[in-house]
Amino acid sequence: MPWRFYYANAGSSPPPTTLRTRCALQQVDGTPYGHADFGWFRFPVPGGDGDWPRANGAEPLAATGEYLETAQFGPMDNTNPAGFVFTGEFAGETKASLPPAQGPAHFFVEAVYFTDLECSHGGTEYGWYRMVSNSVFGNAPPNSFVFYYSDFTNCNLDYGCWDTNGHQVKSSTVTATITGAAPNEAGSYQYKFQAIRSGQDFKLSLLDPSTDIPVTCQWSLSTGGGSGGTCAFSVPIESWYPSASQIDGGYIVVATQSSRLYPAITGAPYPEWYDYALGGLGAAPPTNVVPTTEPNGTQSCIFNGAGYACLDAVSLQVLYE
16 A cells, blocks of 8 residues: 555456456364354355355355455564554545446445455454445445444355355344544545454544544444444444454455346356346446545546546554554
C-alpha cells in the first residue's frame, strides 16, 4: 500500500471456468471452532445419488475481483494482536439511470478483514465492507459501511462446507451497519476504520484521518439496538464466536469482488451445480457503478485527471496490546 482496487478490474470477467490457484485448500482443523474437521467448497449433485466431490482445492472457480493479503502475523514481544486500523475510502457509488439487470447475482463489494485462514475458506473473520451495488439488498450510499464478525465464514451461498461426520457447516454472522457518516475535514469519505477486540466486545471507531477524532454517524446492530452521535461504539460478541486466542494469529485481506459464478456452461466442471445453486442466474458485473462525488465536489480515485470507482487503500496497521 497505498493501492487502488479499481472497479474496472473487478468488473472484467475472467473466463467462467477459471480455477483459483492462489491457495491449495486443505481440510480445516475444527478443534479451535469446537467442531469436527470440515472441508470447504463441495458441489451438490441434484437428482443424483447424493455424492459430493472431494473438497481438495482443485474445484473452486475464481470470482471476479482482486486482493492483497498481509503475511501471517501473531503474538510479538509478549503482546497479542487485538485488532487493526485501515485508512482508506470505500469509494464508488451507483447511478440511478444505469440500473443493474435484475437477479440475485449482480453486486460489487469492497472489504478489509481479518481471517485466521489464509484462503478465507470457512474460518474466523472480522472486518469492514461496503456493498457498493447489489441488485437484491440495495446499493449502499458512499457514507454507509458494515462491520461484521463471523465464524465458518463463506460456508453458504455459492460455497458449501461439510464436516467429517457428514453434517453441513453453516456460517454465523453479526453486523453493525453505519449510516450517515459525516465527511472528514477535507470533505471526503476517507476515514480510519478501527476495530479492537476488548473483552466481550469489539470497540469500533470511524476516525478523521487528519485529526484522529471520531466523525459523527448512526449505527444499528443486527442483534438489535443502535444509536447515533460520535462514531465510536461497542459491538457485543456472541457466545458462539471463538475465543480471543483465535484471532491472535492470521492475515488481513484488502479486496474487491464482483458478481457470482456463471450458470451452466458446456464443458464446465459440475455443470448441474450452476443450474441448481444459482437457478441459471449467474451474472456479469453490474453496470451502474460510477465514481463517488465527494461532499467537497471532487471525484474519488483520480487517475490521469479522471475519477474512478475504487477501494482506495492508503495504509493498514495491526494493533497489539
